[in-house]
Amino acid sequence: MENLSEAGESIAMRAIPVYVLTGFLGSGKTTLLTRLLERLKSEGKRPAVIMNELGDINLDGQLVERDVPMAEMLSGCICCSMRGDLGLTIDGLIGLHGPDAIVIEATGAANPMELLDGVTEAAMYRKVELKSVIAVVDGPQLLARGRDGKGRTFKLMRDGIRCGTALLLNKADKLAPEELVEAQQLMRGMNAHAPILPTVRCDTEAWDLLFGTSQDAASRVPECTGGSHVHEHSHQHVMALTHYWRGPVDSEAFERLLGELPDNIYRAKGIVSFSDTSRGSRFLFQYAYKESDFIRIEPQGEVLDVAVFIGEHFSKEELLGKLRALEEVEDKS
Numbered sequence: 222m223e224n225l226s227e228a229g230e231s232i233a234m235r236a237i238p239v240y241v242l243t244g245f246l247g248s249g250k251t252t253l254l255t256r257l258l259e260r261l262k263s264e265g266k267r268p269a270v271i272m273n274e275l276g277d278i279n280l281d282g283q284l285v286e287r288d289v290p291m292a293e294m295l296s297g298c299i300c301c302s303m304r305g306d307l308g309l310t311i312d313g314l315i316g317l318h319g320p321d322a323i324v325i326e327a328t329g330a331a332n333p334m335e336l337l338d339g340v341t342e343a344a345m346y347r348k349v350e351l352k353s354v355i356a357v358v359d360g361p362q363l364l365a366r367g368r369d370g371k372g373r374t375f376k377l378m379r380d381g382i383r384c385g386t387a388l389l390l391n392k393a394d395k396l397a398p399e400e401l402v403e404a405q406q407l408m409r410g411m412n413a414h415a416p417i418l419p420t421v422r423c424d425t426e427a428w429d430l431l432f433g434t435s436q437d438a439a440s441r442v443p444e445c446t447g448g449s450h451v452h453e454h455s456h457q458h459v460m461a462l463t464h465y466w467r468g469p470v471d472s473e474a475f476e477r478l479l480g481e482l483p484d485n486i487y488r489a490k491g492i493v494s495f496s497d498t499s500r501g502s503r504f505l506f507q508y509a510y511k512e513s514d515f516i517r518i519e520p521q522g523e524v525l526d527v528a529v530f531i532g533e534h535f536s537k538e539e540l541l542g543k544l545r546a547l548e549e550v551e552d553k554s
């Protein structure tokens with residue numbers, strides 16, 4: 222008989238990976254997108270693309286080959302006005318085309334923390350998992366704008382760099398060796414952890430770093446909210462654990478688990494089915510800074526039971542162990 226925990230694992234592993242590309246105007250996002258798509262296809266995958274443009278025409282989309290399904294989110298930035306739409310767009314794309322990887326090209330102004338929210342929202346409907354946030358940096362622009370350290374464009378570039386799980390220092394062909402070092406130092410000051418890959422036309426073989434080497438590293442997004450205290454915050458990491466429930470769990474035991482979450486897990490949300498019938502069946506739950514809230518739902522269409530936990534530097538294994546323990550009680554009864 223199939224081992225249940227392995228079955229759970231393989232279900233979790235079938236989550237569709239989501240990769241987010243950020244970078245300021247003209248940095249090389251579309252150049253990278255075409256390379257990523259080629260790579261995914263050469264691995265036998267069927268990727269789909271979501272392109273977000275502030276304007277209402279998607280010119281970059283023309284560069285994506287016709288056989289790649291594409292959804293366009295035009296006239297707004299995903300992370301602000303279109304945040305709710307991102308979950309729906311992901312859902313729609315999966316429903317229509319059944320891709321096994323999704324690449325999102327965001328506008329240069331998008332805040333990946335907000336994108337993460339959109340992706341976790343989609344995780345309630347579909348098995349998706351944010352794997353990496355790749356920031357493409359225009360090397361010469363960074364140096365030109367970084368020397369005075371001010372200006373809106375520089376701030377946007379800095380925020381993008383701060384939020385990446387992998388950083389491409391692109392247009393390296395236009396930098397002298399000492400400038401390349403200067404640019405790397407500047408980026409390291411903004412993001413202490415993400416690998417920095419100097420590239421020309423986004424050409425790199427470091428696929429593991431781009432796609433995320435493991436579930437753990439990949440779903441980790443460095444602290445990218447907050448203003449100027451990058452050095453004080455650079456050790457902090459925002460991370461997310463996405464868990465698809467194997468079945469219903471006991472409501473009191475689940476509430477106890479939420480009540481005992483450590484301080485560094487500050488948000489959780491998802492859909493859970495309860496086994497104790499007195500409480501009804503399915504609930505949308507929200508947890509934020511020690512407060513939890515349950516709303517009974519009767520979803521139309523198919524909605525998966527999933528729990529997403531967001532926090533800083535918490536042990537995924539420990540939390541996963543607790544979630545599995547809840548499921549095991551049910552398996553035995």
Ligand SMILES: Nc1nc2c(ncn2[C@@H]2O[C@H](COP(=O)(O)OP(=O)(O)OP(=O)(O)O)[C@@H](O)[C@H]2O)c(=O)[nH]1
Nearest residue numbers: 245246247248249250251252391392393421422423
């Ligand atoms: N010299 C040089 N040019 C590059 C490099 N990478 C990209 N380019 C060029 O820079 C321009 C912008 O590249 P894109 O990939 O369209 O950049 P993008 O970030 O998608 O641009 P937007 O859609 O405007 O935000 C193109 O003309 C590329 O050919 C590089 O490493 N070196």
